[in-house]
Amino acid sequence: MSRLNLHHMMGWITTAAVRHPDDLIAHVADRAHASKPAARKAVARLVEAGWLVKQGSVSRPVYRPGLFRQVVASYPLQGLVEDVPWERDFMPNFVLPPSVQRMAQHVFNEILNNAIDHSGGTTVTVSLRQTPNHVQLLVSDDGRGLFDRIRESFAIDDAQHAMLELSKGKLTSLPDRHTGRGLFFSAQLADVFEVHANGSNFQRRGWDGGGWHCGKPLARQGTSVYASIALDTERTLDSVLNVWSTDRQGIVFDRTRVPLRLLLSTNTASLDSRSQARRAASRLGQFSHARIDFSGVSEIGHSFADELFRVFAGQHPGLELVAENMSPKVANLVHATISGQA
Incomplete structure (x- = not known):
């Protein structure tokens, strides 16, 4: 048996x-x-x-x-075209609400394309499962791992700092072929999104303010990306694209969010230095609006606040910085810095 x-x-x-x-x-x-x-x-x-x-x-x-459905398939990465598995092997076996199907297809194609173009592996395994409440995608390759790729391409050794850059969007090691939108918008479309690679795991829960948290990594080679979308979600692909576009048309990706929590660690309990502020501000000049998310940050220092909200902001007058989720203590210092009273 x-x-x-x-x-x-x-x-x-x-x-x-x-x-x-x-x-x-x-x-x-x-x-x-x-x-x-x-x-x-x-x-x-x-x-x-x-x-x-x-x-x-x-x-x-x-x-x-029945109400539970699943398809699991493995493919050689060499010569793989991401839309073919979706159209041939997966979608004919599922019945999803049209808006959810569109989002699931978008995430499926983006994550599988990342494995094809970036992993450096030989094989990818894709699992798509439908339950009465969710559609769940898991894409796992046997390549070098996402954070090792970022370390080599951008000299970012810390996986949390690499995740910080990924969470902003527009990060790509192949600018001639990619815009850096794929992982960012895939995470925004999902109710649950996880990235496992190189001994690290980062999770995003849509109902938890959309912030990133460290989790327990899978003990395997390569990169695994998991995404879950509720079948009754009111979210749509267009509504998500519109949120991150200043004109709310979803064409231009010019708004972002900076989860400062990812600058903290067991050895870094607060944000005090100018170097931390510069890390938070890295590449924000590519956007016109940035939400600085202080969730999980209970204290910051004068140097951090001055570097981010006075020095950097003064160098980028076309960029709107909006601080959010601040504790009263943090808010007092940020407001004093912006008003020139700190």
């Missing part, structure tokens, strides 16, 4: 039901090298679990995918 492990079957039973609705039990038995009674028992358990729907007569059953 090990060949009919239900957890393993969940990765291919959806496609099997779509392709073999009238002879599913025979197909399962043949694929798993199992007897028909064993296949029938496994299929019955998947019906009970919501992975399959049984229709038709007792003598001629017809099976359809």
